[in-house]
Amino acid sequence: MEVLLKDLRYIVTQDEDRRVLRGKDILIKEGFIEEIGNIKGPVDEVVDCSEYVAIPGLINTHTHVPMVLFRGVADDIDLFPWLQEKIWPMESKLTPYHIKAGTRLGLLEAVRTGTTTLFDMYFFEGVIAEEFVNFGVRGVLGQAIIDFGTPECSSGEECLKLADNFVSTWINKNSLVEPSYGPHAPYTVSPERLAEIAGKSSELGVYIQIHLAETRKEVEDLRGKYGRGPIELAHSSGILGDKTVAAHVVWPSYDEMMLLSRSRTLVSHNPVSNLKLASGISPVPDLISLNVIVTLGTDGAASNNTLDMIETMKITAILHKAIKGDPTVVPAQSVLDMATIIPGEFLRWKIGRIVPGYEADIVLLKTRVPWWTPLHSVVSHIVYSARSTDVHYVFIAGKPIIEKGLLSSEREEEIICEAEKASLDLLERSGVSSLLKNMN
Ligand SMILES: [Zn+2]
Helix, strand or coil, X not given: CEEEEECCCEEECCCCCCCEEECCEEEEECCEEEEEECCCCCCCEEEECCCEEEEECEEXXXXXXXXXXXXXXXXXXXXXXXXXXXXXXXXXXXXXXXXXXXXXXXXXXXXXXXXXXXXXXXXXXXXXXXXXXXXXXXXEEEEEECCCXXXXXXXXXXXXXXXXXXHHHHCCCCCCEEEEEEECCCCCCCHHHHHHHHHHHHHHCCEEEEEECCCHHHHHHHHHHHCCCHHHHXXXXXXXXXXXXXXXXXXXXXHHHHHHHXXXXXXXXXXXXXXXXXXXXXXXXXXXXXXXXXXXXXXXXCCCCCXXXXXXXXHHHHHHHHHHCCCCCCCHHHHHHXXXXXXXXXXXXXXXXXXXXXXXXXXXXXXXXXXXXXXXXXXXXXXXXXCHHHEEEEEECCEEEEECCECCHHHHHHHHHHHHHHHHHHHHHHXXXXXXXXXX
């Protein structure tokens, strides 16, 4: 199967020289980018792209996809009541039925907003993995491990067994899905269990996803209990490394930033979630200057409340300028790299660039709209002016997932209805109130 994206207004290649090409075509063949240039000759399908800017599919390095079911039920409250009165009661009632409906809704939102690869960490990850494959979206998926249990298991030991099963079931099973271990955080998983997980992950060569230093309270509690901060604790348990994703990293010490840098651990910066929960602001310019690998995530939709990476890019770019009092820090090109090339290289996958030989994970943004006009600077428009509703086509491994802005109107309606039903059912079971429920 060949698809020709013809006469693109611009192609943001994200190649070594960060070239932006004008009026060129992209030939997709058997899921890969075959050629870029002025291409002639018969092909199976041609898409007229004269209104579109092509960018590599965005990579969201931290989320909990099914949590879209909790969107809007727990806003404007403190972290602990947020967890204890809303999130945990609902999560305790989750079943594969809710997970499936939530994953579908979350993936629909992710692709509609230009994301083609997500790092997910949750419960019932096997159900989530099936939906990633059905949708045709790439995922690095982590089965969650918590010492006091999850909706699926009653102890850390049991959770770890489930994670072992998940990893062995999905390893090398499908090219879209990479299984991983998801120890929740050093305050919910003991150092001994973290060490056990680190051993398993290095033996099998699989990724680890963990929350680190999200709140000041977590740092203070761990220092009181173990005499070490969360990142030091993860390091001494053998968790840090070039196959580990550390989400948040809002409160690292200087020494901890150096540990992240030396170990080549990937940091997922989640500014919207951190701002909304008032967790603080990650020292991203300092992390970058110490050569830490920094990428972007949305976190779950209970604390964001979207999975919109275009919005996340803009907030990242403007937030750190204000904090540092310096408009030159975290420029647009660096932010786009954090959402494309950097996580692609960390994964050692051929994603995050539009160059021949790479996977055809491509997003086309519609630009004949006021907020893209005049188009003086393509990369800064992507970060500062674009809206996620500009996403008109999304290809993953060469397959068109979104066409003319939609999955297909019937399938979208079905996914939305199912998700509404599943969310109301969950509220019912857990006794959590919502505006929607009160109106019914
Ligand atoms: Zn998270």
